[in-house]
Amino acid sequence: MNSCARLQKRPRPPVWRSSVWSYPRGSVLSKEGETAIDVVAYAAQIAAQLGAHVIKVKLPTAHLEQAAAKKVYESVKIPIATLAERVKHVVQSSFDGRRIVIFSGGAKSEDQHVFEEARAIRDGGGFGSIIGRNSFQRPKAEALKFLHTIMGIYSSEMQ
Amino acid sequence: MADRVQEILSWYSSDNAGTRTNIARLLRHGKLAGTGKLVILPVDQGFEHGPARSFASNPGGYSPLYHFQLAIDAGCNAYAAPLGFLEAGASQYAGQIPLILKLNNHDTLHDEKDPLPSVTGSVKEAPARLFGRRIHDLSRVIALPDHV
Numbered sequence: 340m341n342s343c344a345r346l347q348k349r350p351r352p353p354v355w356r357s358s359v360w361s362y363p364r365g366s367v368l369s370k371e372g373e374t375a376i377d378v379v380a381y382a383a384q385i386a387a388q389l390g391a392h393v394i395k396v397k398l399p400t401a402h403l404e405q406a407a408a409k410k411v412y413e414s415v416k417i418p419i420a421t422l423a424e425r426v427k428h429v430v431q432s433s434f435d436g437r438r439i440v441i442f443s444g445g446a447k448s449e450d451q452h453v454f455e456e457a458r459a460i461r462d463g464g465g466f467g468s469i470i471g472r473n474s475f476q477r478p479k480a481e482a483l484k485f486l487h488t489i490m491g492i493y494s495s496e497m498q
Numbered sequence: 499m500a501d502r503v504q505e506i507l508s509w510y511s512s513d514n515a516g517t518r519t520n521i522a523r524l525l526r527h528g529k530l531a532g533t534g535k536l537v538i539l540p541v542d543q544g545f546e547h548g549p550a551r552s553f554a555s556n557p558g559g560y561s562p563l564y565h566f567q568l569a570i571d572a573g574c575n576a577y578a579a580p581l582g583f584l585e586a587g588a589s590q591y592a593g594q595i596p597l598i599l600k601l602n603n604h605d606t607l608h609d610e611k612d613p614l615p616s617v618t619g620s621v622k623e624a625p626a627r628l629f630g631r632r633i634h635d636l637s638r639v640i641a642l643p644d645h646v
Contacts, residue, residue: 370522437509493535
C-alpha cells in the first residue's frame with residue numbers, strides 16, 4: 340500500500356487513470372489467506388479508497404482468513420459458497436459496484452477451468468479478466484481461439 | 499450497448515474529461531467494445547518470474563512486439579506491461595490498442611518473504627519515453643500503480 344500511495348503522490352498529468360492491482364501477501368497472511376474472500380474483498384475496498392479507477396484482484400476462494408471478519412461473514416450469512424457469489428461480494432465491496440473490477444487469471448491452467456471462471460465473473464457482475472500466461476504461453480492461433488471464447492462468454496454470445 | 503459505457507462513466511463523476519476519456523477508450527476498444535466488459539493482456543511476467551518461466555513454452559513471446567500483436571489480433575481492450583516492453587513497441591503500434599503502463603514491479607531473483615515491489619517507471623518520465631514529449635499524447639497512456 341505504501342508504494343501505491345507514494346506513486347499517487349507524485350505529480351501526475353490530470354488525464355491519467357489509475358488501475359490498482361490489489362494483491363495482499365507477505366508473512367502475516369497464510370498462503371490460503373492471500374485469496375481468502377474476506378482478504379480479497381478488503382483489498383478491493385482499499386484500492387477503491389485509494390482512488391483507483393480500475394481494480395484488479397485475484398479470484399477469491401471461500402476461505403475466511405481474519406477472525407474478526409469471519410464472525411461477520413458467518414453471522415450475517417454473506418453468500419460466498421459459489422465463485423459467482425464471491426465475485427458479487429467483491430464487486431459490492433468496491434463501492435457497491437460503482438468501480439470497474441477485473442480479475443486476474445493466474446498460472447496457466449486448463450481452458451475449461453478458465454472458461455468456468457469467466458462465467459462466474461460474468462454471472463457475479465464482474466467486469467472482466469486480465470489474462471497473461473494463459474494467453475501468451477501457447478501458439479498464437481490457439482491463444483486467439485482461447486481469448487475469443489472468453490470474450491464470447493462476457494458478451495453472452497456463448498454460455 | 500453504448501449506454502452501458504455512459505453508465506460506468508457516471509460513477510467517475512469527480513474525474514475530469516481527460517481521465518473519463520481514457521476510461522471510455524478502454525471500454526470502447528476491441529471485441530468487447532461497448533459491452534462494459536474487459537479482457538486485458540498483461541505481460542509483466544518477464545520481470546516478475548524471469549524469461550524462461552515466462553516465454554520458453556512459446557518462444558515468440560521473448561519479443562516485445564509479439565504481445566502487442568497478440569493483444570491487437572485478439573481484440574483485447576488493452577495491453578499492460580512494464581516500461582521496457584511498452585516502449586519497445588509503442589511507436590510501431592501507436593494508436594492501435596490502449597496501453598497500460600505498469601509502474602511498479604517485483605522480481606523473484608530476490609524472492610523475499612515480505613515482497614516489496616520497486617517503482618520501475620514514473621508518470622513524469624514515461625510519456626516522454628513512450629510518446630516523445632507531446633503532451634496531448636498523454637491521453638494514450640494509462641498509469642497503473644500496483645498495490646501490495
